[in-house]
Amino acid sequence: MNDIINKIYDIIWSDALVYLCLLTGIYFTIRFRCPQLTQIREMIRLLFDGNSSDKGISSFQAFSLAISGRVGTGNIAGVATAIAMGGPGAIFWMWVIAFLGSASAIVEATLGQMYKEVNDGEYRGGPAFYILKGLRSKAFAWTFAIVTIISTGFLLPGVQSNSIGAAVESAFNLSPSVTGLSIAALLAIIIIGGVKRISTVAEYVVPFMAGAYILMALVIIGLNFTQIPAVISLIVKAAFNLExxxxxxxxxxxxxxxKRGIYSNEAGQGTAPHAAAAAEVSHPIKQGLVQGFSVYVDTMFVCTATALMILFTGQYNVENPNGGFIVQHLPATEMGPGFTQQAVSHHFPTIGNAFVALALAFFAFTTIMAYYYIAETNISFVSRKKQHKTILIWVLRLLMLVSTYVGCISTAKSAWTLGDIGVGLMAWLNLIAILLLHKKVLTIYDDYREQQKAKKDPIFNNDKYNFPNMELWSKKNSDTLN
Incomplete structure (x- = not known):
């Protein structure tokens, strides 16, 4: 079974997907005239623009829900894994994919808004919706929806809970099985409350957890301030084989x-458009820009903070592809959250392990919440009959809780391999879809820019363009989208 899983992994994560991610980001950056830089002030302004409604959540809630999906175990364990397998140079390429991926995130989140619909009194949307309505391909849309339900419902939660279990066991000597049961119980309470409860929890927890973690990182960076030029130099030289x-x-x-950049910030993967579609905004581009900024928060802030802590303190190993290690500073530590725990403990031996374990628990738990919302949205897509949908949602809840527990007690390698397969499958399908649909986004982006130049608060009216299957954006519905 392991051989089969590894072969599937090698096919999905061939060099073709790596280059597809990079080239897509480059293409969108050029085609949209570098929106991740030219619109940075607008991104920040829009974070706090607009309010929630009976049907949708606010821009900041959608941002928090998306960040709860982006900021997870990839920011702590994923960064450590990237260094362990690709050396310090891997961090440079995480920065590159974040910058380029921000453009991809703007496109996919805008599409999520463009083709959203009202389902059971709430906005729902995502790649399956814009594939069906924009590309008019039911087979393609259903394929994405089913892959996403399997990935976010069964494959990816195990990665998050596995990292929580490993970090908590290291810090508090608590059995992973006990941790797994505790996570599953708390998760059950939240996900049964639906998207409103999930977004409310994310709105309060995400800023707190990210802020506390970055604050700790800033303290450690401050203590090693003189090493910053040397560490940045090491990252860049290693990235270009100059070290x-x-x-x-x-x-x-x-x-x-x-690979770890995409896993962490999810740009182009197709997860964030689900949260983006739930937002109440007056123009689709508004939520696209907010989601583009969330990629920066994830990688440029949180991932970079982790990388600098690890590299400043030298608490890492780098595996040699031919066997053994190139660098081995931690002989008894498996790659993953242990690197970050050791880095923080280097300066704060009393609280280091516990702090990282708690940060990781918050990061990973909110990510599992976001995964549930994404899986539920795709169940809403494939099952339009309320009775059938209710049954499927309860099956999803049960299996997701089981997956979370099993992931907690599994080996790290098996959990990460299955998670990477899920991420890769979604990325392949979504990147193809947004490349085929991006011209419509470009038209809407030009509409937004025209209104910006006229000093107006942009409002989109589809009656001007008559794009099919965008009923919520016609003039008669524009009063509800503000």
């Missing part, structure tokens, strides 16, 4: 940097 020590993994730096 002899890491020559053996120079080729893997790009692969692991992109």
């Amino acid at each position: 002899a020590t890491f020559g053996a993994v120079a080729g893997m730096a790009i692969s692991w940097g992109v």
Whole structure:
């Protein structure tokens, strides 16, 4: 079974997907005239613009819900894994995919808004919806929806809970089985409350958890301020095979940097459009820009904070593809959250392990919440009959709780491999879809820019363009979208 899983992994995560992610980001950056830089002030302004409604959540709630999906175990364990497999140079390529991926995130989130619909009194949307309505391909849309239900409902939660279990066991000597049961019980209370409860929890927990973690990182960066030039130099040199020590993994730096970058910030993967579609905004581009900014928060802030803590303190290993280690500073530590725990403990031996374990628990738990919302949205897509949908949602809840518990007691390698398969499958399907649909987004982006230049608060009216299957954006519905 392991051989079969590994072969599937090698096919999905071939160099083709790595280059598809990079080239898509480059293309959108050029085509949309570098929106991730030119619209940075607008991104920040829009975070706090608009309010929630009976049907939708506010821009900040949608941002928090998306960030709860983006900021997870990838920001702590994923960064450590990237360094372990690709050397310090992998961090540079995580930065690259974040910058380029921000453009992809703007496109996919805008599409989520464009083709959203009202389902059971709430806005629902995502890649399955814009594939069906924009590309008019039911088979393609159903394929994405089913892959996403399997990925976010069964494959990805185990990665998050596995990292929580490992970190908590290291810090508090608590059995992973006990941790798994506790996570599952708390998760059950929240997900049964639906999207409103999930977004409310994310709105309060996400800023707190990200702020506390970055604050700790800033303290450690401050204590090692003089090392910043040397560490940045190491990252850049290793990325371009200019550092002899890491020559053996120079080729893997790009692969692991992109791979872990996508896993962490999810740009182009197709998860964030689900949260973006739930927002109440007056123009689709508004939520696209908010989601583009969330990629920066995830990678440029949180992932970079983790990487600098690890590299400042030298608490990491780098595996040699031919066997053994190129660098082995932690002989008894498996790659993952242990690197970050050791890095924080280097300066704060009393609280280091516990702090990282708690941060990881918050990060990973809110990510599992976001996964549930995404899976539920795709169940709403494939099952339009209320009775059938209710049954499927309860089956999803039960199996997701089981998956969360099983992931907690599984080995890290098996959990990450299955998670990467889920991420890769979604990325393949979604990147193809947004490449085929991006011209419509470009038209809407030009409409937004025209209104910006006229000093107006942009409002979109589809009667001007008559794009099919965008009923919520016609003039008669525009009064509800403000």
